[in-house]
Amino acid sequence: MMENLTTAQLKEQAHEAIRTGDRKKVATLTGEINSRIAAKGGKPVKALTKDPAKLAALKADRARIKQDAPEVAPQPVAQPAPAAQPKAKARKPRGINIAPKKEARACRAGTKQATLVDLLSRAGGASMAELREALRPWKDVTIKSGLSWDMNHQKGYGIRTTFENGYQRWLATDYAGMGTFRGDSHPDDNTEEQKAALLADNLANGYDPEEVFAVYHLVLPAGLKAPVPHTGGGVAE
Template identity: 70%
Template structure:
């Protein structure tokens, strides 16, 4: 049976969905991890997979596991639990209500406002810990501390070969739990992102020029061209920012990279 799930690694919670489209919509709305195959879970930390395994094992009567030999094994075991839960309690959509032909037409229901995305919002700790130069953690700090922050697309580009699940784990675990920084999420459209960070197009917005190289009139023409070609200003995506502990005005400087034994100074 096909399984469609979303998870929140920080809270060790999961949700099953009736279709891939439903799961994708939930992941976007809640900034959760979309899980369609076992490999989508391999970017979690060992602590996160132990907690998530316990959460998925309990309804099945399976004993929790304190430690797995590796992340791939943990991901496979969690995926087996999710598949079993999906088979025993499939996420199905409610059947449409049958209205008798003689019944009067019901009054139209007011449309619900779209759910506002939550993003990742974590308060900083009392103190921040330095990262080592040249590490992914140091690169995360540098990207997130920019005035314009960093989008998921940018983080994936600079942190290759990380996957979205690995990046989100890096935000919640490495940046917050280990290094003490907070994370704040804003939501921007493609045009805003290009203006703020010289990003070469996001979503349905496309640009191959630097904002500072264009006049206000040229920027207006570019925006009109994008709108005519299908750019949707309502299409928002999360942008992540570093939040410093109280008293800090800048991230803690990185410590020098370790010198390998036998290497010249």
């Protein structure tokens, strides 16, 4: 195709290739132009862009081409997926577990210690909520001190802790409800079908059976089948 073009036309194409940055085309056209000039005994063209005026024009053309070129939005770099973190194991509650002494001593009737013995020795034991209600104005920290110090160190009893949900507490103690469980009637007044229906109704209304509560039980010394009977009478401590 270049043989059909004049040298002047080749130079124009070479300048256009320089403006667009097509170096390969510039080299090809320059080679063809130099071949024609050499054939006529002329001096080969070493550079088409040595002329300051042409250089300025080329720079202006390149700036215009760059300005008119559509901006290419940067492509988002794919981020590696975060490594899966191992799930932390749920901390298992420990509660209060104390072995009994060799012997147990009697409490004075009507005292907080006697109340503790009565509640803890029930078949269903006593939860913190039940102890808090019966031992007012004692706070939780005082009640826990009563479990460890009064019951064990002073009276010789041991303490065992179990964990039960609201439905289990209702079955064990006729407690109206703990946490999200609600029971308005005595367990013994309900058939198994009624108990199942009550449980289903609670589950439908947000009861969480995974929510458990500490329940404390009295542990008797070896050879003792029941707590030591209370003696005399006393003012509540």
